[in-house]
Amino acid sequence: MSVLVATPRTATRWRPSTAVAYALLIALAVFYLLPMFAIVVTSLKSFNEVSRSTLWELPKAPTFEAFGSAFDVMAPSFFNSVLLVVPATILSALLGSLNGYVLSKWKFRSANAIFALLLFGMFIPYQSILIPLFQFLSAIGLYGGIPGLILVHVVYGIPICTLIFRNYFATVPRELLEAARMDGASVLGIFRHIMLPISVPGFVVVMIWQFTSIWNEFLFAVTIAQDPTQRPITVALQNLAGSLLSQYQVQMAGALLAAAPTLLVYILLGRYFVRGLLAGSLKG
Amino acid sequence: MPILMIAPSVVLIAIFVYGFIGRTAYTSLTAWRGVVPDYTFVGLRNYERLFQTEKFQADIVNTIHFTVFFLAGCLVLGLGAAVLLDQKLRGSIIFQNIFMFPLAISFIVTGTVWRWIFNPNYGLNVLFHNLHLDFLQSGWLTSPGSALNSLTIAAVWQMSGFCMAMFLAGLRGIPEELREAARVDGASESQAFRYVVFPLLRPITLSAVIILGHISLKIFDLVFVMTFGGPGYATDMPGLNMFITTFRQDLFARGAAIATVLLLMVALLIVPYLIWNLRGETER
Amino acid sequence: MGNERWSRRQFVSRAGKTAGGVVLGLSFADFLAACGASQAPAAGGGKLEIFSWWTAGGEADGLAEMFKIYKKNYAGVEIVNATVAGGAGTNAKAVLKTRMEGGKPPDSFQVHAGQELISTWVKAGKMEPITSVWKSQGWDNTIPKDLKDIVSSSGDVWSVPVNVHRGNALWYNKKILDDNSITPPTTMDDFLSALGKLKAKVQAPLALGSSGNWQVQMLLENNILAAGGPDFYKQVFSGKASFTDANVKQALSWIKSMLNYVNSDHPTLGWDDADKRLISGTSAFNIMGDWAKGYFTAASWVPNKDFGAAPSPGTTGKYVIVCDTFGLPKGAPDRANAINWIKVCGSQEGQAAFNPKKGSIPARTDVSASIFDPIAQQFIAEFKTDALVPSSAHGSATPDAFASGVNDEMGQFVINKDVNKTASNLQKLSDEFLK
Known part of the structure; x- marks a missing residue:
């Protein structure tokens, strides 16, 4: 865990290579920010201006009109997405940590085979299983709303969460567990009292990952949450794009609103994401 | 006891992944065409037909092309950005956040924005013209020759931050002493990187390749929004083809055949990795 | 089960027309309706789920106008506006297909006139003909025969045109x-x-x-x-x-x-x-x-x-x-409400409200042209x-x-x-x- 302790920063001396490094960083930053610039600028224009100007022109008369229209449509869905993402993220993280713990620390026969079979689930193309999925959900009465969506996201989140936690727990020394076992702790007891408390960095990675992917997911959202009062935000965002007439400024304003929580998560927790990865979460 | 703890996950994955895959594979061997299910067994006929279509042949070539360039782009940009950020220059946390924020945005939004940016008449070309960089102008998505590469740029924009985060974690995980030791032995900075750092990044590179590789094989949302597969079949992908074949053309069996081929392609990438990885672990 | 609530009146009027075997199935629904009777309004009741890809702009406005007319005539019915946007209807079609395959049809859905419906759901036996509604509303006199032919097959009419582009x-x-x-x-x-x-x-x-x-x-x-x-x-x-x-x-x-x-x-x-x-x-x-x-x-x-x-x-x-229509899927959870919806879609009032917003012209030939712009008039x-x-x-x-x-x-x-x-x-x- 020593790597988690930040090495003291050496004061940056001015060297030519520093200038080059900054130049490259700025060039990269421009590449990453260019689309963001387009989104923001467009969202502040009026419909007339959007249909007459190029992408890079600043709005002549900036207006928040588009945000207003987007907000009206999206506000209820925003709440739905929260209701969906929070339990789905927590549940899949918990299941993942349990699996990761068992599969890394209790190497029973065929543990590796089970892990491989679980992991493969991460890679299936979701469109290909839509119809059986739908029939199954209808059969168990979970089609149509958020509970069904939660189930689906938890299930398809199991592989990645298991992977991350298994790799994370692999770095925990076996001796720690052996000692606890000597003291008579149970399998579950070790998990609760030893593994969970040290797995915060793993949870951060998993939760950021799951939060973002569930928040941004569209295919399941549109097919499973048929009840219009239960729609997540991505569906509302798509609904802003009319089938015949596209009001780009409203779409862009909507995109900003929809992306706000995930952007916030990355800005606030981005560094912990890297630290979590650093702590072994995604190493091969 | 440990097995009981992972039982829920195993059962869920068995149904939602393997059960549904089995059903899809079975459907691909039937005559189901039109909205009424028809489970007459026809063997591999759907596959024969499928591989004869120009569209699917184009899909296979496109997927390979896209995957190679997408991976290369993400790895190069990701590694480059990670090395720059690892210099611990002042303000690097800001740059780190900038590089990662596209991860927070959904493919739907990325697709819409980049479609505009690539518009030859009011997007990037205008910008290049204003900057007197006319030689950089291109037809982007509009010409069959450049469309796929333009799509790749947008995908790299979205996902390279993930690579960056992984490499950064990898770099920070390498003890400074190792590099120091190399320098003491008279190695130049680039030699130290090549002979000490790079080998240590290999496992993380592999993980990145696997995660990005499966995203790229399954790519759907981005193509759906950006090009819908055009011009011609220039950017068509199996995921999109399957969706259209199944849900627009009602050729359910053929759609299932595409899904099955897609799955096999993914398996080809993943299974050797899983075996290699788990074997390596037991030896360690 | 909420979708299957029927008010007493609807049930009685329906049961009179339907064969006994169906009644057996419905009596359970009726029981449920009785349980919820305290909240059920006097006229109409239950839900009406309308599925379309009209999510924005004039199309959404036009749809809302028709909903207003429906609510005025059938107060107490809760309208569920199920819309799916994207890909010029491609997403909507995918969602509709998963729902129909899974046996959960909406009460009525938007579909282009003709083969889009006839070669799929009609052929699959998943639609109810609306021939009797067509006759009772006298649409033969107000909707051109060429158009009726497009929405008909084997002697039956399958959906009602609401507009013409x-x-x-x-x-x-x-x-x-x-x-x-x-x-x-x-x-x-x-x-x-x-x-x-x-x-x-x-x-x-x-x-x-x-x-x-x-x-x-x-x-x-x-x-x-x-x-x-x-x-x-x-x-x-x-x-x-x-x-x-x-x-x-x-x-x-x-x-x-x-x-x-x-x-x-x-x-x-x-x-x-x-x-x-x-x-x-x-x-x-x-x-x-x-x-x-x-x-x-x-x-x-x-x-x-x-x-x-x-x-x-x-x-x-x-x-x-290019014509949008609405049809009646078999097993529509609120069949009676859906039939009323189809009547609104084909009515003079409904088409006069919908089309100026949508930018199309009415499928009926008796809607006053004066409410339209000059190009629509032409x-x-x-x-x-x-x-x-x-x-x-x-x-x-x-x-x-x-x-x-x-x-x-x-x-x-x-x-x-x-x-x-x-x-x-x-x-x-x-x-x-x-x-």
């Missing part, structure tokens, strides 16, 4: 035409020479947005109509004439000629991006359905002052119908006298499987411009899907 319309920037003293062309020769005349003056005389390729398919069907006339058109799109016919090749060659005058970025543009070129003056013409009008007016362009419309070149006196007049043919690109003339295949073919044609190869590939699609 015109697929074969030519739009122009009036100022550019006036400045170059060009009159709106009516024949293909006039059109191509007008394009030639404008080539040096505007960036790309003909605006095209071909993202998704269906816009090129519209050019194809318009040109086939121009080259072969309505009878040939109907034959070729029902598999009775060949796509290797000289008329089809003529239609393809015309597209090839048009492509000399279009904007080079067309593969990434949607139809609305193409119309934007007219507004900015970088193009003079666009061939598109009359939903284009909604885009122009939303950008504060005035009909017949800033822009004008004419039938697409060579199709004067002919009307390509189209309403022509609709009454023109030969009507169903659109293939928009699902009326042919099954979706065919239209989608043609889409791909036209995407290839735009690149290789090979008339003969394309014609024979189209015939292959016809052999596979129209026989």
Whole structure:
């Protein structure tokens, strides 16, 4: 865990290579920010201006009109997405940590085979299983709303969460567990009292990952949450794009609103994401 | 006891992944065409037909092309950005956040924005013209020759931050002493990187390749929004083809055949990795 | 189970008309209704779920107008507006298919008139005919027979047309035409020479947005109509004439000629991006359905002052119908409410409320034209006298499987411009899907 302790920063001396490094960083930053610039600028224009100007022109008369229209449509869905993402993220993280713990620390026969079979689930193309999925959900009465969506996201989140936690727990020394076992702790007891408390960095990675992917997911959202009062935000965002007439400024304003929580998560927790990865979460 | 703890996950994955895959594979061997299910067994006929279509042949070539360039782009940009950020220059946390924020945005939004940016008449070309960089102008998505590469740029924009985060974690995980030791032995900075750092990044590179590789094989949302597969079949992908074949053309069996081929392609990438990885672990 | 609530009155009136076996199934629903009776309003009750891809703009507004009328007449019914946007209805169709396959139909859904419904859900036996509603409402007197034929098969009517869009319309920037003293062309020769005349003056005389390729398919069907006339058109799109016919090749060659005058970025543009070129003056013409009008007016362009419309070149006196309808799926959870919805869709009041917002014209011929803009008025007049043919690109003339295949073919044609190869590939699609 020593790597988690930040090495003291050496004061940056001015060297030519520093200038080059900054130049490259700025060039990269421009590449990453260019689309963001387009989104923001467009969202502040009026419909007339959007249909007459190029992408890079600043709005002549900036207006928040588009945000207003987007907000009206999206506000209820925003709440739905929260209701969906929070339990789905927590549940899949918990299941993942349990699996990761068992599969890394209790190497029973065929543990590796089970892990491989679980992991493969991460890679299936979701469109290909839509119809059986739908029939199954209808059969168990979970089609149509958020509970069904939660189930689906938890299930398809199991592989990645298991992977991350298994790799994370692999770095925990076996001796720690052996000692606890000597003291008579149970399998579950070790998990609760030893593994969970040290797995915060793993949870951060998993939760950021799951939060973002569930928040941004569209295919399941549109097919499973048929009840219009239960729609997540991505569906509302798509609904802003009319089938015949596209009001780009409203779409862009909507995109900003929809992306706000995930952007916030990355800005606030981005560094912990890297630290979590650093702590072994995604190493091969 | 440990097995009981992972039982829920195993059962869920068995149904939602393997059960549904089995059903899809079975459907691909039937005559189901039109909205009424028809489970007459026809063997591999759907596959024969499928591989004869120009569209699917184009899909296979496109997927390979896209995957190679997408991976290369993400790895190069990701590694480059990670090395720059690892210099611990002042303000690097800001740059780190900038590089990662596209991860927070959904493919739907990325697709819409980049479609505009690539518009030859009011997007990037205008910008290049204003900057007197006319030689950089291109037809982007509009010409069959450049469309796929333009799509790749947008995908790299979205996902390279993930690579960056992984490499950064990898770099920070390498003890400074190792590099120091190399320098003491008279190695130049680039030699130290090549002979000490790079080998240590290999496992993380592999993980990145696997995660990005499966995203790229399954790519759907981005193509759906950006090009819908055009011009011609220039950017068509199996995921999109399957969706259209199944849900627009009602050729359910053929759609299932595409899904099955897609799955096999993914398996080809993943299974050797899983075996290699788990074997390596037991030896360690 | 909430969907299956029935008010006592509805149940009794329905049970009277239905066979005993069904009653057994419904009596449980009735029991549930009795449990919830305290909240159930006196008139009507239950829900009505309407599925469409009208999520924004004039379409959504028009739909809301019809909902208002419905609520006025059937107070107490809770309307569930189930919309799915994206991909010009592609997402909606996918969702609808998963729902129908899973046995959870909405009460009524939007579908293009004709094959899009008949070759799928009607053929699968998942729709109820609305013939009796059609008769009881006297729609034979108010909706043209050509249109009724499109929504009928084997003696039954399957859905009610709520509007009519015109697929074969030519739009122009009036100022550019006036400045170059060009009159709106009516024949293909006039059109191509007008394009030639404008080539040096505007960036790309003909605006095209071909993202998704269906816009090129519209050019194809318009040109086939121009080259072969309505009878040939109907034959070729029902598999009775060949796509290797000289008329089809003529239609393809015309597209090839048009492509000399279009904007080079067309593969990434949607139809609305193409119309934007007219507004900015970088193009003079666009061939598109009359939903284009909604885009122009939303950008504060005035009909017949800033822009004008004419039938697409060579199709004067002919009307390509793109028509939205609503049908009645078997097992609709609120059948009685759905039937009332269908009545509203076909009513004079409903169509008068919906169409001005949607930018289409009414399917009924007895709605006052005075509430419409001048271009719609012109189209309403022509609709009454023109030969009507169903659109293939928009699902009326042919099954979706065919239209989608043609889409791909036209995407290839735009690149290789090979008339003969394309014609024979189209015939292959016809052999596979129209026989």
